[in-house]
Amino acid sequence: MLVPMIDPPARPRAASPAAPAVPASQTPQLAAFARGDDTRSALIRAGIDLFGRNGFDGASTREIARAAGVNIAGIAYHFGGKSGLHLACGEAIAGFVAETIGLLPVPETVVAGLDAEAATEAFVAAVNALGRFMLGRAEAESVARFMVREQMDPSATFAALYETLIRPRHEIMCRLFARATGEDPTSEAVIIAVSALFGQIMFFRVGRATALARLGWEVIDPPRLDAILAVVTANIRAAIATRRAALSGETRS
Amino acid sequence: MLVPMIDPPARPRAASPAAPAVPASQTPQLAAFARGDDTRSALIRAGIDLFGRNGFDGASTREIARAAGVNIAGIAYHFGGKSGLHLACGEAIAGFVAETIGLLPVPETVVAGLDAEAATEAFVAAVNALGRFMLGRAEAESVARFMVREQMDPSATFAALYETLIRPRHEIMCRLFARATGEDPTSEAVIIAVSALFGQIMFFRVGRATALARLGWEVIDPPRLDAILAVVTANIRAAIATRRAALSGETRS
DNA sequence: GTCTATAAACAGATAGAC
C-alpha cells in the first residue's frame, strides 16, 4: 500500500527539536540560485523551501531563520518583514527558472518560420525541458513546491511570478502548439489545450503522493522520469497529430 | 444511496472571514455532505472549506468555529482536537465523493466484458464526470481544494482518503484504459498514462490562477467547463487511439 | 452538550547594544 506519510501522528509544526547541524546555506540542492553565503541569500533559500513546504502562514520566521543559520531579526532588516521575504523568494525563483530552462527569447518571427513538424518538435522539447526541471532536478523541488502553492493561493508574489515567468513562457508554448496544428495561437482552444497538456506534467508534482503510491515507487529517479516523459510525449504527439488532421479535414470540407 | 443533487444556483464564494451574517451550516453549497445542522456537521463543513483554503496550519480553530457558528471548545469535545477534526473532514469527503461521482462498483468482470470502443467511452465518461465534479460543482470546490492540499502535503488524513477513495477509482480507470488500448492494467505505462491524462483536469484546479489569467476569465462557468472538457476529451481519444494503433503494429511485427 | 475564562506556548515585529 505504500502510502507516503510525512508525519503520521500529528503535524510536525514545531519541527526539529535539535538545531540543524548544517545550515541551509550549505545544502547543495539550493546552491544554484540565490548564490552567495550571505544572510540575504541564505534567507531566500530557506524561505523558498519552507514557504513552499508549509505555506506562508505555516512557515514561521523563526523556523526560516533557524534553517538559514541566521538571526531572526535579519528578516526585518533585509526584507522589511515576512511578506518582503516572500516576495523576494518569488523574484529569485523567476530569475533561477529563466536561467535554467532557457526557451526565452523565441521571437514571433522565429516561430512563424517553423513548419508543423519543427514546431511539434520544439513544443515537445519545451515540455520535456519543463518536465525534467519540475520533476527531476533536486534543487528545483523546493522551487516547484513554492510555485504550485502560489498557484493555488495566489498572493502578491504570484503577480510577479506570472508576469515575468509564467505568462511569457505559456505564450511561447501556445505559439509553438498553434504552429504545429495550424490554429490561432491566441484562441481559447489552443490556450486550453496547452494548459491541459502541461497538466500531465503537473500531476506528478502535485499528485505525487498518489502517483508514487499507485506505482509502488518511493522516489522518481532518472529512468522513472524518462518513463513518465515518454508517456507524456506520446500523448502530446497524438493530440497534435489528431488535432491537425481534424482541422485540415474541416477546412477541406 | 444516491442522493439527488440539485444543480447549484451560481453563487459567489463562501462566507467571508469577517462577521458572517449567515453561519456556514446554512450555506446550501455544502449542504449535501456532513448533513445535519448539529455542531459536529457544521464543524466538518467549515473545516473542509478552511483547511482546504488555508491549509492545516493556516486555518485556525477559532476561524473554523466562527464559520461554523459554534463554540471553539466544541472542536475538542467532538473530535479531540484540531487533528481529529482534520481526519473527520477527510472521512466525510470520501463518503461525499463516493456518493456523488458513483463509478463504483465496477467489477473486474464487467470491464473484461467491454470491447475497446465501449471501454474508451466508459473511460471518457468517467474523466468527464470527475472533471465536472472537480471544476464545475460549486459545492465541491472546497472538497477539491482540500484533496489537492492533502496530495501536496500528505498527512494521516491522506492515508484514509487514498485507501477509501483515490486508489479504488484510479484502479478502475486503469482497467478501463487498459481495456481500451489492449494493455496490462497493472503495467507502469498504463498507470502513468491514466495519471497524466487526469492531470489535464487537475491543471484547471491547481493552476487555476494561471489558466484564468491566460484566458481572460474570472470564473469557469458551464460553457467554459464544456470547452475545457471538450479539449481534454479529444486529447484522451487521441491518446487511446494512437496507443492502440502503436500496440497492434508492435504485435504484428 | 455547550458555554466562558484562562493557561501555556507561539507568532511577527522592533528597540537598542555592539
Place this chain on the structure above:
DNA sequence: GTCTATCTGTTTATAGAC
C-alpha cells in the same frame, strides 16, 4: 549588519460553570 531581549497579539487546549 548582526545580535539579545522584549512587546503585543494569537494560537491550541483545557478547566469548570450551567
